[in-house]
Amino acid sequence: xxxMTQSPSTLSASVGDRVTITCRASQSFDNWLAWYQQKxxxxxxxLIYKASSLESGVPSRFSGSGSGTEFTLTxxxxxxxxxxxxxxxxxxxxxxxxxxxxxxxxx
Amino acid sequence: QxxxxxxxAEVKKPGASVxxxxxxxxxxxxxxxxxxxxxAPGQGLEWMGIINPSGGSTRYxxxxxxxxxxxxxxxxxTVYMEVSSLRSEDTAVYYCAREVAAYGxxxxxxxTTVTVSS
Numbered sequence: 001x002x003x004m005t006q007s008p009s010t011l012s013a014s015v016g017d018r019v020t021i022t023c024r025a026s027q028s029f030d031n032w033l034a035w036y037q038q039k040x041x042x043x044x045x046x047l048i049y050k051a052s053s054l055e056s057g058v059p060s061r062f063s064g065s066g067s068g069t070e071f072t073l074t075x076x077x078x079x080x081x082x083x084x085x086x087x088x089x090x091x092x093x094x095x096x097x098x099x100x101x102x103x104x105x106x107x
Numbered sequence: 108q109x110x111x112x113x114x115x116a117e118v119k120k121p122g123a124s125v126x127x128x129x130x131x132x133x134x135x136x137x138x139x140x141x142x143x144x145x146x147a148p149g150q151g152l153e154w155m156g157i158i159n160p161s162g163g164s165t166r167y168x169x170x171x172x173x174x175x176x177x178x179x180x181x182x183x184x185t186v187y188m189e190v191s192s193l194r195s196e197d198t199a200v201y202y203c204a205r206e207v208a209a210y211g212x213x214x215x216x217x218x219t220t221v222t223v224s225s
Contacts (some may be wrong), residue, residue: 034211043215
């Protein structure tokens with residue numbers, strides 16, 4: 001199984017900050033990686049697919065990059081609606097696996 | 108619009124089974140695979156398995172092999188996920204989610220809370 005490790009686990013930031021979340025894989029794979037946002041009591045929402053492609057309707061302040069074993073999600077200017085938990089997920093191999101999540105909190 | 112609507116919350120005793128439904132609408136049901144993902148209280152997301160509604164083929168995470176069964180009903184555009192021999196560790200919110208090839212999981216159900224308690 002491909003293990004996905006996110007860092008940091010928690011991130012405190014202010015509105016307007018640039019935020020970067022890293023996701024590292026236990027083995028290299030093609031860019032079948034997605035990022036999701038989840039708010040309390042809600043289902044996850046797809047933000048980024050294929051490592052760097054922005055899902056339709058997602059604000060352009062979200063971007064994804066990376067390849068191989070290291071991937072990043074960047075929020076260029078944090079907005080109040082962005083305080084949430086973010087998960088990476090690989091869909092290169094079965095079983096699909098998620099990172100443990102990164103909670104973005106208000107500083 | 109594309110929508111996945113799941114069945115309501117369940118409370119079960121240890122050793123029992125639970126069957127959660129997920130009804131799809133707004134798209135051609137058989138053209139997209141469906142996944143199930145669960146989330147224990149305060150924990151992260153855990154992938155459980157996938158069903159191809161066209162034909163019914165399935166693939167499960169090894170952890171759930173033998174205890175989880177995913178089925179589909181094309182006449183009602185509904186997929187089901189049954190977990191047997193429930194234990195307290197199965198207490199979680201269970202989500203169905205549609206896969207778009209090469210995109211990941213683009214549409215999710217609202218989640219079904221399953222509580223296992225004696």
